[in-house]
Amino acid sequence: MNAQMPVLIVVVPLLSAFAIAAAGWFNRRLCMPTAAAALGVATLCTLGLLLRVIQDGEVVYRLGGWAAPWGIVYRVDFLNAPVLVLVAAIALVNLVATSRIVVEEFPGKEGAFYALYVLFVTGLLGMVVTGDAFNLYVLLEIASITGYALIAMGRGRAVLASLNYVFMGTIGACFYLLGIGYLYIMTGSLNMTDIASFLPPLYSSKAVITAFIIIMVGVWLKMALFPLHGWLPNAYTYAPSSVSSLVAPLMTKVMVYVMIRIILTVFTPAFTFRALGLNQAVVWLAVAAIFMGSLMALAQRNLKRMLTYILIAEVGYMVGGAWLGNRAGLTGAVLHILNDGLMTFCLFLAAGNILYRVRGLNMEDLRGLFRKMPFTMGGFVIGALSIIGVPPTCGFFSKWYLILGGIQAGHYGFVVALLFSSLVNLILFFRIIEVGYFEPHSEHRHEGQDHAPSMEEAPVGMVVSLLIVASGLILAGLYAGDIVQRVVNLAIPESIV
Amino acid sequence: MSDFFSHLVARYNYWIYITLMMIGLYAMIAKNNLVKKIIGMNIFQTAIILFYISIGAKKGATIPIISHGSGHEAHVVKAADYINPLPHVLMLTAIVVAVATLGVALALAVQVYRQYKTLEEDEILQKIRES
Numbered sequence: 001m002n003a004q005m006p007v008l009i010v011v012v013p014l015l016s017a018f019a020i021a022a023a024g025w026f027n028r029r030l031c032m033p034t035a036a037a038a039l040g041v042a043t044l045c046t047l048g049l050l051l052r053v054i055q056d057g058e059v060v061y062r063l064g065g066w067a068a069p070w071g072i073v074y075r076v077d078f079l080n081a082p083v084l085v086l087v088a089a090i091a092l093v094n095l096v097a098t099s100r101i102v103v104e105e106f107p108g109k110e111g112a113f114y115a116l117y118v119l120f121v122t123g124l125l126g127m128v129v130t131g132d133a134f135n136l137y138v139l140l141e142i143a144s145i146t147g148y149a150l151i152a153m154g155r156g157r158a159v160l161a162s163l164n165y166v167f168m169g170t171i172g173a174c175f176y177l178l179g180i181g182y183l184y185i186m187t188g189s190l191n192m193t194d195i196a197s198f199l200p201p202l203y204s205s206k207a208v209i210t211a212f213i214i215i216m217v218g219v220w221l222k223m224a225l226f227p228l229h230g231w232l233p234n235a236y237t238y239a240p241s242s243v244s245s246l247v248a249p250l251m252t253k254v255m256v257y258v259m260i261r262i263i264l265t266v267f268t269p270a271f272t273f274r275a276l277g278l279n280q281a282v283v284w285l286a287v288a289a290i291f292m293g294s295l296m297a298l299a300q301r302n303l304k305r306m307l308t309y310i311l312i313a314e315v316g317y318m319v320g321g322a323w324l325g326n327r328a329g330l331t332g333a334v335l336h337i338l339n340d341g342l343m344t345f346c347l348f349l350a351a352g353n354i355l356y357r358v359r360g361l362n363m364e365d366l367r368g369l370f371r372k373m374p375f376t377m378g379g380f381v382i383g384a385l386s387i388i389g390v391p392p393t394c395g396f397f398s399k400w401y402l403i404l405g406g407i408q409a410g411h412y413g414f415v416v417a418l419l420f421s422s423l424v425n426l427i428l429f430f431r432i433i434e435v436g437y438f439e440p441h442s443e444h445r446h447e448g449q450d451h452a453p454s455m456e457e458a459p460v461g462m463v464v465s466l467l468i469v470a471s472g473l474i475l476a477g478l479y480a481g482d483i484v485q486r487v488v489n490l491a492i493p494e495s496i497v
Numbered sequence: 498m499s500d501f502f503s504h505l506v507a508r509y510n511y512w513i514y515i516t517l518m519m520i521g522l523y524a525m526i527a528k529n530n531l532v533k534k535i536i537g538m539n540i541f542q543t544a545i546i547l548f549y550i551s552i553g554a555k556k557g558a559t560i561p562i563i564s565h566g567s568g569h570e571a572h573v574v575k576a577a578d579y580i581n582p583l584p585h586v587l588m589l590t591a592i593v594v595a596v597a598t599l600g601v602a603l604a605l606a607v608q609v610y611r612q613y614k615t616l617e618e619d620e621i622l623q624k625i626r627e628s
Contacts, residue, residue, distance in 0.1 A: 134587055134590075137591075138590055138594065141594045141597070141598070145594075145597050145598060145601055148601050148602075148605070149601060152605055152608065157625065159605055159608040159609050159612060160609055160612075160613075160621065160625075162605055163531065163602065163605040163606065163609060166538070166598065166601065166602045166605065167525055167534060167538055167602075170538050170541070170542065170598055171522075171525070171538075171541065174541060174542055174545050177545055177591065178545050178548070181545070181548060181549055181552065181584075184552075184584070185552055190587075
């Protein structure tokens with residue numbers, strides 16, 4: 001059982017998706033518990049794997065017992081073990097938190113919804129755990145296709161936004177596939193470490209450089225790095241709130257992980273940061289992403305839409321940090337994958353809670369919310385502080401490493417962009433807190449009387465989950481030193497200083 | 498000039514896949530009708546499938562089926578005599594992915610048509626602006 005953990009985190013959710021779809025026909029009340037059980041098993045397995053990796057180092061699992069270059073290998077090391085825990089845990093908490101919304105929003109469709117939900121998580125977990133470049137493409141498409149369907153379950157423009165996402169997402173995935181094809185021509189292998197062992201003599205080959213650039217463009221499209229971000233705001237804004245709090249924190253983060261994996265494992269830092277000579281250009285691209293994401297977030301009047309633009313800026317943080325090419329920058333990027341996953345999850349959950357009670361997320365809908373939903377807004381404020389980067393929340397520590405990396409690399413444009421984005425985030429969130437705290441509630445029925453609107457919180461399950469995630473933000477901040485020392489530091493190859 | 502042509506002819510499979518890819522990309526960007534865009538997307542994916550299929554080919558090689566199976570005494574298999582089956586197998590998966598993407602996209606197009614009563618993108622955007 002213990003030895004099978006790497007494969008169980010993919011197989012259990014995958015098979016449970018079929019069980020859930022079948023349960024949807026017979027007894028719809030079984031769907032949610034089945035999904036929760038499957039994701040619970042996956043979460044336990046990822047935790048077990050993380051502990052095993054911390055104790056014994058890298059874990060390699062050969063599917064079907066076939067040895068590495070011929071068979072598919074699942075490889076868990078210090079880089080992906082924490083990302084696995086993040087994905088599985090967020091998926092599980094979100095499942096429990098939003099179960100009430102799902103029943104009300106999609107009556108009669110629980111079977112389809114939860115089957116897609118679990119398949120989406122399967123795709124993400126598989127992408128993170130796999131050590132095979134083509135296998136990664138297949139799992140990427142599993143996650144993407146289920147993601148399109150989940151987003152299209154929303155109201156209003158959701159279907160059109162999802163179709164737009166299909167076009168962009170398919171181009172991204174196809175570019176990745178094409179790049180892998182070039183690498184296969186050059187090396188004759190699909191296993192990541194095997195490709196890496198063949199590549200060094202080929203680093204000056206035009207085909208390999210083209211392959212690298214094509215793969216990067218594909219991955220950037222999927223993670224919505226600035227000029228390629230067009231699909232993201234609409235898709236995540238119009239998605240149902242139970243979906244956006246799952247897809248928004250996870251999809252972009254997992255793609256950033258894939259980028260770092262390709263930079264560090266398939267290609268070596270010697271190629272990416274020294275032979276290629278694109279560092280500066282990509283970091284400037286990230287700077288543009290941070291500026292544009294922050295500025296466009298300022299222009300939004302809808303809370304969820306504003307969060308999607310903040311997400312675009314955050315992608316810039318991670319890409320920039322990773323491409324600085326020094327230890328502090330990469331530490332910041334890897335740590336920010338974990339922290340930003342939690343932060344955006346916290347904020348989107350809070351937005352979901354607000355939407356559940358208020359039925360709108362425009363600025364005027366948020367009036368007087370601190371009186372009406374004190375606990376939800378408490379969780380929201382912690383998430384907001386973390387995005388701004390206020391200690392002791394976890395957002396501070398990853399931003400600290402990113403800024404440190406920028407200074408060490410002498411890239412002051414990136415440092416300025418990070419500080420600028422923090423200031424803009426401060427304005428953004430304090431505007432919301434001001435509206436929520438000081439402006440009177442819009443549905444004030446007893447005009448003239450000094451009568452506070454009664455408290456009307458979201459259902460207990462949703463509030464409790466949000467508060468758990470919010471306290472997780474503070475805990476991750478308090479233990480940031482341990483996380484960096486015992487996990488993140490070991491994920492970065494020693495050749496990077 | 499003749500150098501260029503010999504280059505073009507020698508690697509015609511790459512030129513075909515690039516041409517097909519650009520046709521697909523053009524349709525996705527320039528066409529106004531959503532179904533045409535979806536077909537463009539499918540052409541784009543098919544181009545990559547053809548690219549993979551073509552890289553498995555070898556001059557003078559045959560299909561990779563070894564006529565005398567296991568049980569016979571060991572025999573040497575010359576890899577150069579058989580085309581590479583691996584890209585073909587990979588593309589079986591990619592075809593499934595392409596079909597699934599096409600299915601989802603067409604289902605979404607049906608939903609869009611039900612919602613807006615048209616598949617022309619400019620008319621849909623017009624309706625969104627008016628509402």
